[in-house]
Amino acid sequence: MSDMSEEREALRGAVADYLDANFPIDTVHRIANGKESVAADEWSKVAQGLGLAGLVIPEEFGGQGAGFGELGVVLQEFGRTLAPLPMLSSAALGTLPFLLSTDDAVRRPYLEALAAGSAPAALALTEESDSWPQAPQATTAVQSGDHWHVSGAKHYVLDNGGATFYVVSAATAHGIGLFVVDGADVVRTELHAIDLTRPQANIAFDQAPAVALVVHVGDELTRLQDLAAILVSSEQLGGADAVMRMFVEYAKIRVQFGRIIGSFQAIKHMCANTLVEVEKARGAAEDAADRAAEGEPDLALAASLAKVATSEAYTNATLTNIRVHGGIGYTWEHPAHLYFRRSRSTSALFGTPAEHREALLVGLGY
Amino acid sequence: MTTTDTTTDLEDFRLRVRDFLARNAKRVDAAGDEESQDGETVDYLTGARVWQNSLFDAGFSGLSWPKEYGGQSLTMHHQRVFNEEANGYVMPSSPFMVTLGMCAPTLLQYGTEEQRRTHVPKMLRGDEIWCQLFSEPGAGSDVAGLTTKAVRDGDEWVINGQKVWTSGAHFADYGLIVTRTNPEVPKHKGITMFIVDMKSPGVTVRPLRQMSGGSGFNEVFFDDVRVPAANLVGEIDNGWMAAIGTLMNERVSIGAGGGGLGRGTGTAQFDRLAELATKVGRIDDGAARTELASIYVEERLLAILSERMRAGLKAGKAPGPEGSIAKLSGSELGRRVADMAMSLLAESGQAWTDGEDDSLHWAQTLLGSPGGAIAGGTPEIMRNILGERSLGLPKEPQVDRDIPFKDTRTN
Structure with missing residues (x-):
């Protein structure tokens, strides 16, 4: 137990050092005001340096193989500093669906790209936000041959200003599945958000090509x-x-x-x-x-x-x-x-x- | 999780606990309202002692306490398993709360080796019940303003004065008392703690009736009570440190069922309220649901907090001011629970006929709740402690801190 908490505190310290050096609150404030911006390669540098992008991704896919306890500690540090990086949106939320999937052939390329920090993902479940938990109402996925296409819209997506991949929930003929849609195939509308330090968007897609990550997601x-x-x-x-x-x-x-x-x-x-x-x-x-x-x-x-x-x-x-x-x-x-x-x-x-x-x-x- | 408690070990332990409880403990539903009794009856006390004896003899008392003092030297995971299994059973442990939650930890921390070996195992077995003699009529929130005197006379100390709000003094075998031993120095620097045998000549115990009608507290008078010098706990004139230790344990105890005692997984109040809401047809009412869910949340948060505090204690940390969090939250929860019950019961909460047990139970809860906030330190004192000790905020300007106690203004 003490080993585990010592390891977590060491991780917390390393992440805190990086964030305090690179994203003091004045810097975050200037970024929120549009007076400064985050370097385009910052996330991939963090991915390589601290291994944060793939923190909970198994080592066989290039990640760190850490657990949710460690991820929680890192997210606490990001919450402390408001650092505008896709830690919650991609390394946590965007990664979750790929951990649920058991189809290595499908998920491997995504997990490897996620871990490298080269292709941030975003989780897009919400449609009309009026209940918890949520189920897709209008988003549908249709299979033709080996290919899937999804149509619909998702709201209030945390995507750090634009994700490489979006994971959407969609109704199929047999239930609800999770599908990966390329960022290039969605129409993204940036929202006016009360939170100035984290972009949010609505995305819409019409017969967008999709990869079935989990065909029948169930519970x-x-x-x-x-x-x-x-x-x-x-x-x-x-x-x-x-x-x-x-x-x-x-x-x-x-x-x-x-x-x-x-x-x-x-x-x-x-x-x-x-x-x-x-x-x-x-x-x-x-x-x-x-x-x-x-x-x-x-x-x-x-x-x-x-x-x-x-x-x-x-x-x-x-x-x-x-x-x-x-x-x-x-x-x-x-x-x-x-x-x-x-x-x-x-x-x-x-x-x-x-x-x-x-x-x-x-x-x-x- | 590490190596010391493997899953198998814990599962074996769970089965042993389950078996023990099934054979020795009563289920809550079959037992009526025993645990809500305020002034313990002789029967209740006898039953509680028998229970604590059997708990100790089966190896389930003081799970995380050191073996050399009668404990089991197990982990917080074992305590958690015990608590989970004990949920739904009556634990007649309230007569031992002060003994195990406050006095024993103080002895473990500040007592002599002989005091520890003599008393702690008996405390864990329920053979010795202790009380805590701190508050006085003139020293409530400001306990350090106490005036009960102890004067040295050869190998003995002679105690004179009065204590009040002493839980269980009427059945306690021993007490931990704090006394003024030097009025010539500032108030915190002339206090000494002793073990006092409650059967000593000159000790008079008078029950104090509370607004709830119960009589769990007492006034205790000391007239030339003689205590052997070997009963000194900690150092002469330096008893305030030990007293703080006891008080911190008290807050843990009151707020979170600490010490060596078990406590359920922590939704007993919610369960009973939800049942009541269903019975009176309000379970689908939006306002009632909001408050009910909030009570569940608070009860669970308190249970998690107390589990973490116990883990900290087990890891060798003295209880910090976190006990004040449990104390504050516990009494606030008590008030909300009572208020919600009264709201659900409406007219039938304020008057009832024989046999309306819900009304009786909740009326008792209601009438006990204001006292719950005050006993062990008021919410305002708890917030001062949290602000000053945990957060390091400066104290209010103090007029009595650096002058001899005899020159301060007292009641």
């Missing part, structure tokens, strides 16, 4: 979404923790009424309330990631619990951050709003807290 579609919620929770946890540190540090240096403001119980108790929520959310997110790593068959309850806890801890922490900072906290130049925006966006994606609460009750038989 695995639910598992895929549970895993997605767990991974997003890890990222949210990192953000919540970072925001808490930000305002606690400020509360230790800001002076008003002749005192450090953190000595006032009104401020101290706001900080303490955040700590309570963050530590409980940490338990839920890490517990869920560990269950995923251990291959627990039904992750639904753990996933919903984690998503509720981290969404609420994060959104509340970002609000407290602005309040503790006072006037400077709601300016454009201060990074507080970047986290506030990210927390709201990730709360809404992959099931809102309200949807996950309902899913919990249903899952418990009520």
Whole structure:
């Protein structure tokens, strides 16, 4: 156990060093404002240097063969820094469907490209976002001979500004399958997103050529979404923790009424309330990631619990951050709003807290 | 996971636990409301001791505690397995909560080797019940303002004063008491901890009736009570450190069922509320579902938190201020559970006829919930601890910290 946590902390340290050196929050802010951009080869450099692009891809496909526990730790660091790289979108969410597939002949080229960081993928499940978990409503896949074609549209896709491949869920004559569509074969409409540090798009495709990754996905579609919620929770946890540190540090240096403001119980108790929520959310997110790593068959309850806890801890922490900072906290130049925006966006994606609460009750038989 | 607890080992352990529980424990549904009793009756206490004896003799008491002091030196995975299996069984463990959750960990950390070897195994077996003599009428949130005196007299110390809010003093064999041994120095620097035999001449215990009607707490008076010098815990005038240790364990205990005691996988409150909501026809009501799910979430978060705290304790870490998180969350959850039940019961929550057990149960829960927030430290004190100890925020300006205790303002 201690070996494992030491390894995870070493990984966390390496990722943190890289992110702090390359994506300090001022840089992220400039990128969000369009005043700077990420180097085109940054992701493939990270893929080779730190092995992050293929972190959970088995070694036989060029990945690191790590588990969801390690992936969770890395996502926490990306959540902490808001670094605009496709860690969540491609290395986590975009990779999941290829891990579910058991057809090596089909998945090998994608996994190798993903691990190399040369062809980021994106997961596109959502159509009309009104329930959790989601099933495709209008997207269909039709087979003719050896070839599949998909038609339909997907919304709110995290694709880092444009993925090489999109994995879409689609209804077939026999059920629901997962299909890979080339980025060149979709019409991509960039969305106006509340989150300025992560692009989002709607994609549409009409009889686009597709590769059947999982022809009949069955219950695995639910598992895929549970895993997605767990991974997003890890990222949210990192953000919540970072925001808490930000305002606690400020509360230790800001002076008003002749005192450090953190000595006032009104401020101290706001900080303490955040700590309570963050530590409980940490338990839920890490517990869920560990269950995923251990291959627990039904992750639904753990996933919903984690998503509720981290969404609420994060959104509340970002609000407290602005309040503790006072006037400077709601300016454009201060990074507080970047986290506030990210927390709201990730709360809404992959099931809102309200949807996950309902899913919990249903899952418990009520 | 590493090598020490293989899956087979844990599965064997699980089967042993399952077998033991099936043969020795009562199911919750068959047992009525025993565990919600506030002032323990003689029968309940006897039954609890028998239960703890059998738990110890079968090797299930103090699972993660050191073998040399009567524990089993097993891992948190074993504790987790035990808790999972124990879910749904009555665990009459409340009389041992202070003993195992607070006093024994304090002895393990600050006691002498002889104190540990003499008492801890008996504590684990339920043969010795302990109480914690900290709060005083004039020293509540500010425990360090205590005025119960201990004065040295040869090989003995003589104690005079009054303690209050002492759980279980009426049936405890021993107590851990903190006393003022030097009023000439600032308040935190003149406090000393002792073991006191509750049967000593000069100890008077008076039950205190709470708003719930229960009498689990007591006032304890000390009139020239003599304690051997060997009963000193930690160092003379440096007892505040040990007291902090006990209080941290207390928060873990109250909030999360810590110490050597088991606790279920943590959705008992939710289960009972969901059943109630179904019974009164509100299970499909949107507002009720939202609150019900929130209670499930909070209950599970608390269970995960306490499991992680126990893992930390097992790994040799003294309980940190994280216990305050459990304490805060546990009492907040208690309030929400009681409020939701009262909302579901409506009129029938506030008056009932004989035999309406739901009403009785929830009325007891409701009337106990304000006390749950205060006992072991108020929410405000918990937030101060979290802000100051965990987050490193500065204290409020203090007027009594650096002056001799005798010169401070007291009640």
